[in-house]
Every structure is written in structure tokens, then in C-alpha cells.
Amino acid sequence: MPTHHQTRICFVRHGETDWNVQKRMQGHTDIPLNAHGVMQAERLAKALLRTGHRFDCIYSSDLERAFHTAKTIAQPHSMEITAHPDLRERHVGKLQGLLLADAPQLEPELWQRHLVRDLDFDLGGGESIVQFHDRMKRMLDHLLMKHTGEQILAVSHGGALDMIYRIVTQQALDAERVAVVPNTSLNWIAHDGNTWSIERWGDTSHLTDSVLDNIEI
Template sequence: MPTTKLCLIRHGETTWNAERRLQGHTDIPLNAKGILQARQMAQALKNANLIFDVLYTSDLKRAADTANAIVELFGIEAKVDSTLRERHFGALQGLSIQEAPLVQPAIWQAHIARDLEHELEGGESIQQFALRVQTVLDKIQAQHSGKTILLVSHGGTLDMMYRIASKQALSTERVASVPNASLNWITHQQDDGWSIERWADTRHLEGPALEGVDL
């Protein structure tokens, strides 16, 4: 029975990450530390002699530039897929976690309460986001069954994949750590579905990595 392996990689650090600001679909580039983290992550994969079949990335610049560190080192192309984007946070995008409760108190409360149907005024509900992530995960697995896949995405997106693989309810608080430029492995078998293999590996990074607030 073939086992499909996915290495899920969160993008490197951005200025908005450092400011604890909700990015969502806002296209923020890596900062200098994030560029270095991307290079360290790619080099760690090279040092491990990792053999993989395909590389996917979100189209947002912070993910695509992180994936590009792998492209340059391995001499391969990345498949760009906009459905791997972060959740759209609507009216909360651009606000820091300190500003949001003051500027958008009702929407912030819906966000932290994990209201599954609230779209955050122009954004995505948790249910909509979960369906998007489940759909792209199923599509990639079906297209590359039994293969090893690298996938560069975002904190909220990887948290949703963790929930899918661990069967964690959408309404429950986050339990997974999703640091910048971390390596996170999940596997899929036909009879058992997805499962977590390793998570939040940052041993390849020099110094601590920030957790995601886009969750």
C-alpha cells in the first residue's frame, strides 16, 4: 500500500510577523531574517539528502520566495497554487493582535472564539477555509499518491492541515506550534488517511523562530 509523504514548510519571517500583525492575503515579502531562514531550511533538506518528487507553494510572495530557496538549491521548478494561501482575515488584515481588539472588537471576538461561520467582514469563515485546505490536500494526494511532496505555505494553512491529519475539531483552540521556516511531516495511507509524523522541526535554524498569529 503506497504511503504519500508531505513535508509542510511555513514561510520565513516577515516584518508583519515580527510586528504580530495579521497578514492573511496581504502580500508581504520576507524580511532579512526570513530570507536567511529560507536558505537554512533549504540547506537542511539538501544536507539530509532528501529525495522528493514535487514542490508546491502558495502564490503569496512570502511563501514563493521561501520555496525559491529550494528551487535554487535543488535546480527544480515549483508548482504555484493560490489555494495554498493563508486564510483571508477580512477586516482584521493589517491589524496587529494588540490593535485588532480595539479597532474591530466584535470581529476580533468572533475570531478568537473560533466562530466557524463568521467571515470577518469580507474574509473567509473557518468552515470555508477548512474546505479549501481539505480540497487542495486531497487533490495533491490524489495526483502524487505514494510520492514525497514538499509544500510551502502559511501558519494558518498548516494548522488546518494539522487539524485534518490529527482529526482535531475546527472549534477547538490551536494545539500545534507552527514556527517560521519549520519542517512538518504528515503521511497518507489509503485505509488510514492522514497522520502526523513529525511537527515543528526548527533544528536547522539559527536562533528561535516566531509562532504564527494568522490562526
């Protein structure tokens, strides 16, 4: 458990969706979990119970794929979930709904500016990287202020967790992505009263270990 001055957040990426499998850009599009995603969320909930993790509060993006994941985790603890739109994925404007394979042909200029990480470009009605950064930073500050010294679980999205990683490690916003964020991975950060640090990132050990749970011996 955290010491009195340490605040810990376990960020979870939602379970898999059909659009994840198709490599279709979701952004704010409200896509439900697929059957595999539901199973991932259930395995994660079991693993958190088994390892005895206790959370003081549970937050989630208000998009269905995240909220369903959060609900699955919260259920055994009978905990309420605080849905917060600041935990949403980046709004990717005209790229929303496009396959990664098709986007370069359908929106060539837009795609180019997306690739070079043009910081102030809003992708045709979406969020710029700078706006997205400011939103995730605001969320982090909010959680720290409201829940100092507590242990928090927050269910969010791949791009959002990449941004959290950048903020915590002070990685440049226009640098290439280095953080890997698999579906239902656990991503722990801690604040010691002065600064944030990464404790453990991209942990999916529960998805392999718990396969054994299904074997009848």
C-alpha cells in the same frame, strides 16, 4: 523514501516577514520576507540538502513570502515550483493589516467572534473557518490524488498549517489552537493508503544546528 503506497508531504511555513515581527495580521496581504526570513529559507535549503531529502515535486502558496521560500529550496535541485492559491493563508477580512494589539479596540465585535472561533463568520469579507477548512481539505485531496506514492514539499502559512494539523488529527475546528508552526519549520504528514497521520511537526532543528556552519575553525 516512501513505500509504493505511502504518500508523504513535508509542509513548510514561509520565512519571517516584518509583519510577523510586528504581530500584524497578514492573511492574503502580499508581504515579502525580511532579511532574517531570507536567511531562514537559506538555512532550510542547506539542511534539506545535507540530510539528503529528495522531493518529487514542490508546491507553494502564490504569495511572495511563501514563493520566495520555495524558490530558495528548489534552486539547488533546479526544480520547478507549482504555485497554488489554495495553499494561501486564511483571508482574515477586516482584520488584515491590523496589529494583534490593536484589533480588539478597532474591531471589538469582530475580534470577539474571531476569538470564540465562530465557524461560519467571514470576519467581514474574508473566509469563514468552515470555508478555510474546505479549501485546505481540497488541497490535501488534490495532492494525494495527483501524487500518490510520491514525496512532496509544500510551502504554506501558519494558519493554513494549523488547519492541515486539525484535518489530519481530526481536531475540532472550534477547539483552541494546539499546533505550533514556527517560521520555516518542517511539518511532515504521511498517507498510508487509508488515512493521514502526523510524522513530525514543528521541526526547526535546522535553524539552530546550521548556526555552526558560519563558524570558521
